[in-house]
Amino acid sequence: MLLYEQLASQLREQIAQGALRAGERLPSIRQLARSHGVSTATAVQACLQLEREGLAQARPRSGYFVRAATPQTPSLRPPRRRTPATVSNPMLQDVLDMLARSDLLPLHSATAAPELLPQSALTASLSHCLRHAPAAALDYAPPQGHPALHRMIAQRYAQLGVSVSPDEIIITAGAMEAISLALRTVTTPGDVVLVESPTYHGILQAIAALQLKVLEVPNVPGGGIDVARLDQRLQQNTVRAAVLVPNFNNPLGSLTDDAAKQAILASCAKHKTIVIEDDIYGELSWSGQRPSPMRRWDRHGNVITCSSFSKILSPGLRIGWLVGSEWTDALLRAKYFSTVGGASLPQLALVHYLQRHDLERHLRRLRMALADNGQRLHEAIERYWPKETRACTPRGGLSLWTQLPPDTDVGALFETALxxxxxxxxGMLFSSRGDYADCLRLSCGLPWSDKLDRALQRLGRLARDKRIHR
Ligand SMILES: Cc1ncc(COP(=O)(O)O)c(C=O)c1O
Incomplete structure (x- = not known):
């Protein structure tokens, strides 16, 4: 057993025996290192291990805390289909109808509530741009976007040790347009595109809209993308592109580790599969440690990175981006044919905001709030939902994936709750053919309130009522 595993095992035992209780702070890294005669790196490794197991939770600047007893992790069956298929999702219209409603408690929405976002600072930046530079603010933005914004995004990548030239960044209307443009640029109808299962339904719909076929590879709650199966699928099929969300997959919140990311890149390069990396949740690690985007290890210029400010600053500004690698010119043409350019005002306002505010400080607060919400959701599920319910322990992002007892009619539950x-x-939304019929995704973006507590109580009652008794 490695040193960190020994330390993790001792801490695990103390938690199991109640010597360290739910909500209590673990000894600090320095105390652990000193009292166990190990290096601080070993103590950090041990805490990270407990975090991976869902036993401890990091709170930025405060250390590690013992998590409350958590429901069991969902036991997702790998997708049955190993061959490419078309996307068919009978629930899409339900989603569109739901998104049009403003009267709902939005547990369906993978966004942070307005209270968690810097609304007044963004409003001030928008007003400033309109007041001081109305002509520029109300004009077309250049097709590629405003250069000052490219530079800021490139600087942020540089802080992560990822080299990105401002020239290869294209501003888009959210990550969704970035993904659609990337798919449109590198594929032709009938091509096969690999995705994780489960994955964000918008990715599946973008693939369907371009008449592409989809091939699914499992993403497992505790471990991320299944690299061995991915390699197998690429060997057995000609796959033009892979749209992957390695940092905090939506809906699972799982993280694909660095070694797996590198193995995926190697496998995709070997099989000439272009990687479209969706890093929209990369900044939302609940432990505070920002994982690297895959392009950090891209030695073959084989990765198009897509992301946006939707999840961290404002979904409604509709500002995302592409890092285009060798496809930048073709992507820029696609962007031009799609919308000519983006809206100037949000881009200029975002530059103004980023110049004046400490983004990192905001992110620290947001990550902490999301981790707390996730923990509270777990506790409410434990308290109110059928006891066989399972729930993921997300490593980051905005979603909590739950699995209800197998005889629950989740469709009826959804309808009644709505x-x-x-x-x-x-859950059916998150696969190409309606798998995960026993699953439900909840948002971690809502601050705790009595209303939310009552809603979770109600969902628990509905889950009991909606059991199909055969
Ligand atoms: C994985 C993933 N990619 C892309 C998007 C769309 O992002 P945007 O609002 O920036 O278009 C979402 C939104 O939920 C998402 O979860």
Whole structure:
């Protein structure tokens, strides 16, 4: 057993025996190192191990805390299909109808509530740009976007040790347009695109809209993308592109580790599969440690990176971006044909905001709030939902994936909850052919409130009522 495993095992035992209780702070890294005669790196490794197991939770600047007893992790069956298929999602219209409603408690929405975002600072930046430079603010933005914003995004990558030239960045209308443009640029109808299962339904719909076929590879709650199966799928099929969310997959919140990311890149390069990396949740690690985007290890210029400010600053500004690698010119043409350029005002306002505010400080607060919400959701599920319910322990992002007892009619639960003003996202949305019929995704972006507590209580009652008794 390695040193860190020994230390993790001792801490695990103390938690199991109640010597360290839920909500209590673990000894600090320095105390652990000193009292166990190990290096601080070893103590950090041990805490990270407990975090991976869902036993401890890091709170930025405060250390590690013992998590409350957590529900068991969902036991997801790998997708049955190993061959490419078209996307068919009978629930899409339900989602569109739900998104049009403003009266719901938005447990369906993978966004942070307005209270968690810097609304007044962004409003001030928008007003400033309109007041001081109305002509520029109300004009077309250049097709590639405003250069000052490219530079800021490139600087942020540089802080992560990822070299990105401002010239290869294209501003898009959110990450969704970035993904669509990337797919449109590198594929032709009938091509096969690999995705994780489960994955964000917008990715599946973008693939369907371009008449592409989809091939799914499992993403497992505790471990991320299944690299061995990915390699197998690439060997057995000609796959033009892979759209992957290695940092905090939506809906699982799982993290694919650095070694797996490098193995995936090697496998994709070997099989000439272009990687479209969706890093939209990369900044939302609940432990505070920002994982690297895959392009950090891209030696073959084989990765197009897509991301946006939707999850960290404002979904409504609709500002995302592409890092285009060798496809930058073709992507820029696609962007031009799609919308000519983006809206100037949000881009200029964002530059103004980023110049004047400490983004890192905001992110620290946001990550902490999301981790707390996730913990509270777990506790409510433990308290109110059927005891066989399982729930993921997300490593980051905005979603909590739950698995209800197998005889629950999740479709009926969704409908009834919706009629009562509670939005949820049924699991079936997150695969190409309606797998995960027993799962439900909840948002971690809502601050705790009595209303939310009552809604979770109600969902628990509905989950009991909606059991199909055969
Ligand atoms: C994985 C993933 N990619 C892309 C998007 C779309 O992002 P945007 O709002 O920036 O278009 C979402 C939104 O939920 C998402 O979860």
């Amino acid at each position: 009629a009562e003003g509670i939005g949820t996202s049924p």
